[in-house]
Amino acid sequence: MSISGHVQKIGILILAAVLLVGCIGQNEPTPEVTAEPPSETPTVPSFSFLDSGQRLGAARSWDVSLGDLDGDSDLDAFVANGIRGGVGSAVWLNDGDGTFTIKEQDLGYGMGLELGDLDGDGDLDVFIVSWEEAGQVWLNDGSGLFSNTGQSLGSAGGWEVSLGDLDGDSDLDALIAHEKADTVWLNNGNGTFTDTGQGLGVSYTTAGRLGDLDGDGDLDAFTVGWGDPGRVWFNDGTGTFVDSGQTITSSHIYIHGMALGDVDGDGDLDAFVAGSLNQVWLNDSKGTFTKKQDLFCGAGDSVALGDLDGDGDLDAYLAVGDWSRSDDKVWLNDGSGHFTDSGLVLSTDFSSGIGLGDLDGDGDLDALVVHGELGEDSGGGIPNEVWFNEKQPGMSIMWCVGILWPRCANIICLWNSCVFTENLIYNRNLYIVSA
Template identity: 35%
Template sequence: IANGRHWPEQNQIFFNNGRGIFTVSVPLDVIRETSYATELADFDGDGDLDIAVGNDMAPNAIYLNAGDGTFSRSGTFGKPYAPTRNLTVADVDGDGDVDILITNRGSENEICLNDGFGHFSESLPFGEMDDSTIDVDVADLDGDDDMDLILANRDGQQNYIYLNDGQLRFRHIPFGTGNDETRAVAHADLNRDGIPDIITANIGEPNRIYFGDPELTFRLSITFDSGNDESYSVAVSDLDLDGDMDIIIANVGEPNTVFINKDNGQSWDKIILSEEKYNTYDILSADLNNDQRPDVIECNSQAVNVYYFNRERVKN
């Protein structure tokens, strides 16, 4: 868990006992850092999960796993002092290892290329120099078998798709209104037409779905949450186990919500996760207790972090 943000804290590792219980935790490092994001991936190709940490105005760091859940700081990646806000991991250059994308608010974003051993000495920029990029998602939007980028820009800036030509040269396409206050972005084929759709979490305006089309215009869109909540994170998962993807939204100052897909992305049933009004800055879904149901995890600022077990009946 990344704990710092603007106020340096120790990042923590919580170990799952296999049943969704986290009674054992250890600090990732003895130092306190202004960490905004952590990501897990096998960066050095040895079969275990390593950790990337993204820090605000401090070097971003890689921690390699010794294979037994102990981690050592092995190096840094990206600019040494940048306003990093998020990390995304994916094989962007198609060479079989995991690269890291860094979003830097008001500064140049970076793709840090992995040499296969967890070293990230080569990087290249993406987006505009002054973009206030807060999140990036990765998907093959145009069906050419390489990874394209979906950028969420805050501060009323235009959101963009960056199409990869396979050589890490990108052509950008705008989507959205041009002045959205987007805080997070995700993708899924919500209407099951074989084309990825884009979901945006916004503050002070409705959250939206932009449906993909063969021309990649993303002009057809709907709101799935008509409120004006401050939504800071979005995740997708098949929560009701019916074969289509549902949406999970993290809010600041309002209850977090689940939206169940009822009509191929055209209608949604809203469920309140809890009446608690946390300041939730990240939300994700994973099967924590090995019961074949995706659960929901909230990361809350200045409050306990919370996870919810899914009690949906498993469909055979």
Template identity: 30%
Template sequence: MNRSVCFLLALWAAGSTVAAQPYRDVALEAGLGAILRASGAAVADIDLDGDLDLYVVSPEERVEGDPTTYNHLFRNLGDGTFENITAGSGIEPFDGGYRRGQQGNRFGVAWGDYDGDRLPDLFLARVGPERLYRNRGDGTFEDVTVQAGVFGRDDTANDVAGAWTDLDGDGDLDLYVSAWIGPNRYYRNEGDGTFTEMAAELGIVDGGFTWGVLPWDVDEDGRLDLYVVNDFGPNRLYVQQTDGTFLEDTDAWAVGDPGNGMGVALADVNDDGRGDIYVTNIYDRQPNPLYVRHGQQYIDRASDYGVQDAGWAWGVEFFDADHDGDLDLYVVNGFPTDPATNRFFERDGAGFTDVSMGSGTDGAPEARALVVFDREGDGDLDLFVGNFRAPSVLLDRDDPAGNWIGFDLDQPGMNRWAVGAEILLESGGRTMRRYLDGMDMLGQSLVPAHFGLGSSETAERVEVHWPDGVVEVWLGLEAGRYHTLVRGTSTAVETPPDASGDAAPWPNPAAGWVTVPAREGAVEIYDVLGRRRAHRPLDARGRVSLEGMPPGVLFLRTARGAIFSVMHTPEFR
């Protein structure tokens, strides 16, 4: 074969690879070219206009005239492009108080609605005092750090991330702060705009070099537990007890991972109805584990699934990239002394296949943050990769062949976005599950749950497990769009018992009186629009009267903050 023919064949092969490449970087055309360095990143619909906006943290203290040090707030214009609205937002710049850390001095960002107005509020973690900003709803934010009570750290600490979660189950979002140097902290939301720090009292200080944290109910008792991911040592699992304190029980669940833990992702990888966890490490020191649930403990099956080698790994997400109904895996990585490419693992039945090469996802500019989100609202999930020493990339996916469906949740009370809920979807003979924790490496987002449906044109059954344990079911939802599932508007209400065996109000449906799982005090009654209709005492038998309440679904909130739904049918009294 002569050289001309060889050259033409090589050119044809290269052209075929490019043509088949499903992802391409669109950061510049999307308006994100100003992001020259990045640490944490997260998205949320900050103006409630139906699309996802983006905040990106630079790792270095802001220096006027040096754009590599600027944090950025971008508003989504609705067509997948972004406008930089940092100036005038009230978030940048802020006061000093920095000390230079090993990885810079600014790290993580977390979106969460702590005051129950459905407007996402912003928490920023850094070396020194962190910052909490309340969303005013007009494109500006108010620094409420001091009055909220989360300003308690000097420049000896190295806080890296925050996690909004209803850890105490009282209906509002608390805040757990991870520290790479210094103790972790837990701020309990008091429901009045203030927080109380209680990590030591509850037994969840940890004290390791923490990068990531994952709140989820590992023992399925209705109470959230806490998995803490540590650098330079073992991760720890804290299991919540009946009195609200936590017991460190890592060895019993076999999830210690003695490597250099950084990122963590939760998913049901084998469709058995239980959460499995993937942890990012430094591969040549300790392979990345994929802990798959087996009975009452976990087994590392990363090598069986083919995902143990992901380099010097940081951000990680499970998502259905090709809409075929199973979860794929993307891991970003890199370090100056150990450069490596990002890894895209496609689910191929029994395991995963590394398809990074030729996919457009295998960049190698020392990545940290990863956010998977639908910037255009078209069902195709895009990948934002925040690079530590280089401009960030936004990887746009060519249209996958399969159908898809997405869900936002809305419920009354303080946790309007239902952070901590789970969604089960039945379609085409299989059941898929999504966890609404929003956790990313150095970031927490408020994003819709997304499912690939393959050739199915409807979601046959959608089951929402609200954070308080109430289960609602929707049937026959149309594919190809996002649905907002409002609590109390479902086809059916199913409330499973909690660990005490006495969690459901009865009878349900009810007419006249209903017995509530509370032995004393009173309940507040809300309608499906979240309006408070009555405050009524319980009688000696734990019953409350529904006299005068409208027919349909009502929500009963007890004095301890538990929320129950009941179908009121006065016509059948």
């Protein structure tokens, strides 16, 4: 029997087993099975993410930033770990092919972080924020060994930090997304920071990103959070921010993460927000945002944008956290800012952060996914994972059987699609392919 025949036979057996188990103990009639093809040609990803098998640490990890920490021209990883009493943050050095080894050092605890050259010496330093401690700056000696500057920036309760030149003096300043009002810190040029005294927003901002949103040449801010609508803040060029007055998302939607990028190809920065409802917001080039799309199936904890399938536009890798215990998802962009679920089955364990970059040197974007948990009694963390982006030549869909029977198997199989219905409890795409 050919490989195609083996795959097809296995697929049929799996489908039969799923239907049998799903309906055991039910008194409902047998669901109707249809095998008609869709009206549109299905989209099959030309790539896949393959688990490298590496497990990096066993801490409760919340965020990751990628960059060349030891000067050997590949991407290493700085991982923010917490909570106090557990394993501290960690530096993982890449050997060039995507294999990581920990650089042993005591780095304290973190919730969010970003890498950047903070002291102007040419290597990447790190700004870390935490639920339990004030913000901290750690300077790199060039080998991936970090030392604490001793600064205590603001108060405990920081969720994320974003770096950029906010006042036009060519060094990296910081915006801290905080459980209280967000704060803006200006760099003195040597890695020491001064509080501007600004308090942006009200409370529980979980993510903030910097970018030129209104096209005037300076960095503005897009912030999102819990229980408070997302906001756009315009910079006057000196690091002073003014609320644009826009309401992004709803106060009933809990947003954990976001990313900025030009998803519709018009040259400005749009926004992908991740939370209890994932959404795409398009920029009109002047900093006014309009919702493009709601994306169901998996409540996002974090999102990273990058060209994952090599077609020249920005796709989205969504980390699905403890909200829904669902798989992480890759959403593919059609170039206009409209996203479709790729159907890829990725990590399932409390994903909280993603770093995208070419980890193995083959020219495409791989993923380092970190995992965290909420709850004081949940114990230790889940090891972090490295996923390699690999081309999948010759894949084609042969057929797909679709079933919708909410009171029986709770299974839906559609052509590479993700759907949301009131009664649907479980969903999974089933593909039978030939290699």
